[in-house]
Amino acid sequence: MSEANPLSVKSAQALVLARVARLAVETVALEAALGRVLAADVGANRNLPPCDVSAMDGFAVRSADLAPAPVALTIVEDIRAGDKPLKTLAAGQCARIMTGAPVPAGADAVIRVEDTRPLAGERVEIGRAVSAGNDIRPLGESMRSGQVVLTAGTEITPGVVAVLATVKCAQVPVYRRPRMAILATGDELEGLDEPLDPDKIPNSNSYALMAQAQALGIEPVLLGIARDNADELADYLRRGLSYDVLLVSGGSSVGVHDHVRPTLEALGVSMHFWRVEMRPGHPVAFGTTPTGIVFALPGNPVSSMVCFEQFVLPAVRQMMGNRRLFRRTLAARLAHPVRIRPGRTEFIRVVLAREGTKDDAATETPAYRAASTGNQSSGALLSMAQADGLLVVPAACGEMAAGYAATVLLLDGSAFQEQPGFAE
Amino acid sequence: MSEANPLSVKSAQALVLARVARLAVETVALEAALGRVLAADVGANRNLPPCDVSAMDGFAVRSADLAPAPVALTIVEDIRAGDKPLKTLAAGQCARIMTGAPVPAGADAVIRVEDTRPLAGERVEIGRAVSAGNDIRPLGESMRSGQVVLTAGTEITPGVVAVLATVKCAQVPVYRRPRMAILATGDELEGLDEPLDPDKIPNSNSYALMAQAQALGIEPVLLGIARDNADELADYLRRGLSYDVLLVSGGSSVGVHDHVRPTLEALGVSMHFWRVEMRPGHPVAFGTTPTGIVFALPGNPVSSMVCFEQFVLPAVRQMMGNRRLFRRTLAARLAHPVRIRPGRTEFIRVVLAREGTKDDAATETPAYRAASTGNQSSGALLSMAQADGLLVVPAACGEMAAGYAATVLLLDGSAFQEQPGFAE
Numbered sequence: 001m002s003e004a005n006p007l008s009v010k011s012a013q014a015l016v017l018a019r020v021a022r023l024a025v026e027t028v029a030l031e032a033a034l035g036r037v038l039a040a041d042v043g044a045n046r047n048l049p050p051c052d053v054s055a056m057d058g059f060a061v062r063s064a065d066l067a068p069a070p071v072a073l074t075i076v077e078d079i080r081a082g083d084k085p086l087k088t089l090a091a092g093q094c095a096r097i098m099t100g101a102p103v104p105a106g107a108d109a110v111i112r113v114e115d116t117r118p119l120a121g122e123r124v125e126i127g128r129a130v131s132a133g134n135d136i137r138p139l140g141e142s143m144r145s146g147q148v149v150l151t152a153g154t155e156i157t158p159g160v161v162a163v164l165a166t167v168k169c170a171q172v173p174v175y176r177r178p179r180m181a182i183l184a185t186g187d188e189l190e191g192l193d194e195p196l197d198p199d200k201i202p203n204s205n206s207y208a209l210m211a212q213a214q215a216l217g218i219e220p221v222l223l224g225i226a227r228d229n230a231d232e233l234a235d236y237l238r239r240g241l242s243y244d245v246l247l248v249s250g251g252s253s254v255g256v257h258d259h260v261r262p263t264l265e266a267l268g269v270s271m272h273f274w275r276v277e278m279r280p281g282h283p284v285a286f287g288t289t290p291t292g293i294v295f296a297l298p299g300n301p302v303s304s305m306v307c308f309e310q311f312v313l314p315a316v317r318q319m320m321g322n323r324r325l326f327r328r329t330l331a332a333r334l335a336h337p338v339r340i341r342p343g344r345t346e347f348i349r350v351v352l353a354r355e356g357t358k359d360d361a362a363t364e365t366p367a368y369r370a371a372s373t374g375n376q377s378s379g380a381l382l383s384m385a386q387a388d389g390l391l392v393v394p395a396a397c398g399e400m401a402a403g404y405a406a407t408v409l410l411l412d413g414s415a416f417q418e419q420p421g422f423a424e
Numbered sequence: 425m426s427e428a429n430p431l432s433v434k435s436a437q438a439l440v441l442a443r444v445a446r447l448a449v450e451t452v453a454l455e456a457a458l459g460r461v462l463a464a465d466v467g468a469n470r471n472l473p474p475c476d477v478s479a480m481d482g483f484a485v486r487s488a489d490l491a492p493a494p495v496a497l498t499i500v501e502d503i504r505a506g507d508k509p510l511k512t513l514a515a516g517q518c519a520r521i522m523t524g525a526p527v528p529a530g531a532d533a534v535i536r537v538e539d540t541r542p543l544a545g546e547r548v549e550i551g552r553a554v555s556a557g558n559d560i561r562p563l564g565e566s567m568r569s570g571q572v573v574l575t576a577g578t579e580i581t582p583g584v585v586a587v588l589a590t591v592k593c594a595q596v597p598v599y600r601r602p603r604m605a606i607l608a609t610g611d612e613l614e615g616l617d618e619p620l621d622p623d624k625i626p627n628s629n630s631y632a633l634m635a636q637a638q639a640l641g642i643e644p645v646l647l648g649i650a651r652d653n654a655d656e657l658a659d660y661l662r663r664g665l666s667y668d669v670l671l672v673s674g675g676s677s678v679g680v681h682d683h684v685r686p687t688l689e690a691l692g693v694s695m696h697f698w699r700v701e702m703r704p705g706h707p708v709a710f711g712t713t714p715t716g717i718v719f720a721l722p723g724n725p726v727s728s729m730v731c732f733e734q735f736v737l738p739a740v741r742q743m744m745g746n747r748r749l750f751r752r753t754l755a756a757r758l759a760h761p762v763r764i765r766p767g768r769t770e771f772i773r774v775v776l777a778r779e780g781t782k783d784d785a786a787t788e789t790p791a792y793r794a795a796s797t798g799n800q801s802s803g804a805l806l807s808m809a810q811a812d813g814l815l816v817v818p819a820a821c822g823e824m825a826a827g828y829a830a831t832v833l834l835l836d837g838s839a840f841q842e843q844p845g846f847a848e
Contacts, residue, residue: 008848030616034635048805050622055801081723082612082652084623100612100625100723142805149806157837158639159808162632162725166805170616188506188524192454192594199474199508201524208586211458215582228506299505299524301586317840324840330754331791345848367755377479381472381566381590382573384583392846407846413581415839416741416748422816422831424432424769 008395009310009345012276012286017325019272019288020315023176023244030164033156035217036174037321042150044143045167052103053081055135059116059124060095060107066129075122079104094124103136110135143167153323175321178244180220182209183236185250185260186299187228204381205249205304209297212308215412216316220247234263241267244292245316247308250283250299260296261285269294277395279344281307301381306347309390309409327409330389332370338393338400345395349373349387350408354421370408388414432819433734433769436700436710441749443696443712444739447600447668454588457580459641460598461745466574468567469591476527477505479559483540483548484519484531490553499546503528518548527560534559567591577747599745602668604644606633607660609674609684610723611652628805629673629728633721636732639836640740644671658687665691668716669740671732674707674723684720685709693718701819703768705731725805730771733814733833751833754813756794762817762824769819773797773811774832778845794832812838 007015025039054060060079065071073094077087081100089095089106097103097110109130117125143149149163156164156172164172183206190200192207206222213220221243226236237260240246248260265271269287274296276284280303285296295312297304314325332352340346350370370391373383389408393400400406431439449463478484484503489495497518501511505524513519513530521527521534533554541549567573573587580588580596588596607630614624616631630646637644645667650660661684664670672684689695693711698720700708704727709720719736721728738749756776764770774794794815797807813832817824824830 010844010848013844030631031634034638046620046622046626048625050624081610081625137801141799141801150809154809155837156635157809157835158632158635158729159805159811159835159837161635162628162729162805163809165616165628165631166626166725168616168620168626186505192589192592196469196592198470201472201474201505202470202590202592204586204589207454207589208582210455211580211582211585214458301590305582305586322840324837324842326841326844328834328839328841329845375565377561377565381583381586385574385578385581385587387583392848394847409846410752410839411581411583413579413583413748415752415834416746417750417752418748420434420437420750421753422833423818424434424816 006277007273007275009276009278012273013311013314015272016286016311016315017318020293020318022321023178023319025173026176027171027173030161030170030172033164033172033174034158034161036156036172038150038152038154038156038160039173039175039321040152041148042164042167042169044145044147044149046143047140047145048142048166049100049137049139051139053137054097054099054101054103054110055137056110056112057099058097058110058112058135059126060089060097060103061109061111061126062089062091062107063109063130063132063134065091066111066126069129070125070127072119072123072125075124077104094126108132108136153321155322155324175319177218178316178319180213180218180245180247180316181223181240181243182206182213182220182247183223183240183249184225185233185248186225189225191225204301205297205299208301208305209247209249209308212305212313213316216313217320218316228259230259230263233259234267237263237267241269241289241292241294244319245312246292246294247297247312248294249297249304264294264296277344278306278310279340279346281310281347282344284311286311302349302384305384306390309411327411329407329409330368331405332368332391332408334400334402334404334406335369335371337402338372338391340393340398342398343395346393347390348376348393349383350389350391351386352388352408352414354419368408370406387411430701431697431699433700433702436697437735437738439696440710440735440739441742444717444742446745447602447743449597450600451595451597454585454594454596457588457596457598458582458585460580460596462574462576462578462580462584463597463599463745464576465572466588466591466593468569468571468573470567471564471569472566472590473524473561473563475563477561478521478523478525478527478534479561480534480536481523482521482534482536482559483550484513484521484527485533485535485550486513486515486517486531487533487554487556487558489515490535490550493553494549494551496543496547496549499548501528518550532556577745579746579748599743601642602740602743604637604642604669604671604740605647605664605667606630606637606644606671607647607664607673608649609657609672610649613649615649628725629721629723632725632729633671633673633732636729636737637740640737641744642740652683654683654687657683658691661687661691665693665713665716665718668743669736670716670718671721671736672718673721673728688718688720701768702730702734703764703770705734705771706768708735710735726773726808729808730814733835751835753831753833754792755829756792756815756832758824758826758828758830759793759795761826762796762815764817764822766822767819770817771814772800772817773807774813774815775810776812776832776838778843792832794830811835
């Protein structure tokens, strides 16, 4: 228990990651592999291209014939992709060839159609000389049989799926995804399926955490709401601890929080921290059992989501075998000054806008401007719905001036923008 | 047909988007709503907080009592979240109060526990005066009953799911996702389930396009491979045109390409372009029917994927109701000079790295450096598996110097990075 020593966000992340192991390997169909992480190296089982092929539509030639260009050559064959050339080119001969088609024996270069002029009969004028190898993709240029083309730990993006299909890897070894349970706690909470009681607080946290997990490819189980009753809480926690990951979100009720910690410890959980010097999200806890991990997240909706971003996200990505555990960051200029109470790293919900109107200027690439979503109260749930990112204010910073280039962590939904954003 | 007029990428995108309509509305459970787009405004059905509540753990007080601070007050009640206060505070009285708990009648401010000192008996010393409203979250601060909290067209991120749960929107109106079919063409292609023939080319395009669509939340149907036979091709295309979106990827065989265009036109497709001034991806076509759209993509694997990025992605995002249709871009400094043949907008596959080692400096935010993945041949499929993004070289640019700040479109997989990337 490091409760006595204030923990920075990055120290707490490191503490979590030091105690989280990759899960076991399973095999999934290529159709279901997107977003998973390869658990083994993958080798090429063929040469690509399988032989020397043309990189262009044009003519396969003997480069020595072209020295006195322009020269007229006789076309002896038409070769398309998938064809097998039938003839060997002799001096003064060429073959019409399509992109991807095999280069015939005797030829050592391709000349693109733009550099030629058709002549009467089956003859063509070649306008310029080229050296051997011109516009030929040699056998094995893309991959050679036996070559490792993908290494274990590679995240399976569409580009990786393309390579897996190329080497005919229809069944893909990947790391398992964690089984995750989510528990809300608090007498004041009202379930999604319960009738509306205007004095209660809707249980939004379970669904927010569910969606954050879904965005990582996990399908969590919602255990429901544990009321302020020690036995009921213990039953729920015991059930939750049978999962790889348990997320407990407190109500804002301290009564329950009083119970969560001793109950987790009574159930054999080793707690590693209960506080991190961050805002929102100060009261956040992390514990381990021999078979799983548990996070006790703040009851406050925004705090709970920010703590998921900082701790649950890198932990589960590590479990799933990812090398990249943290949100992409970018630099953005502050649209206005930011003042905080120093002492804790602060995460401010911001919207991003492009600076200036440089979309059509080829000479300068626009930067981003970050503006607060408004009310930064940890109860201001709408701010989380509006935010493109979390702007980081270091704990020692009391104030950042307008125009300061701050770091923004990009949240879900920020992968796209309204304009193409490039010059042509 | 604008074949005679060379089309820029952005002109072609605009041409596509002008002809693509949003799909119909359907209702999905909140548990399945992530990533969809809201098709109606959503209003609050309650006030949050439901009454004035404490923003801190501390004491609810009458601010007028604190003027001569420090002062000693008598604690008359303990109030937790979910409680209903029983007493009205009289002069000299206060209530112990937890975060989120209702402020009792008579109190007009909260003083946080750090600014107090316990005294003997049920009394507490308040160290400083505060004004009315201090550390109180007033009724309706987060949302007021009847207020529109989410507007139609909002992409459903985890933050939006939290708001939907808060207003108890268990069934969510969203735009339908397109039904999509994918067809590969070419005699030289070998299916994933066929035995390996070293002279053939594996059909990777169907799977790459499938994965690109899956990354957008679509589950496409793979129609298979149409051989170089006009009747077979027509049968496949007819079947594909019954979907909202049909993607046809040519083999590199020109024979098939010769058939695709007249067959589509014979089947009633209006073709709007067949060429875009881009590299890779020059031969890319777009057509429409009264009920759907069709893209004829290059047979080359990298070209096919880049064309999906530039044209299919914004089109299907518009069909699904998204406001943000294009990939997020960022500025990155070139790690090396880039030379291209001018005349076409070029997309170079790059990996991103953080510039310098500024991860722990609070004073400067690091920028990105972009380096080519190496071989930029359109057959170099591994380059697409390795790339974090596509660097855009405008058509008029012959060369960009090392250090130039270029625009990079972030691809799938680039949403995460290996280091936290912020200073604390």
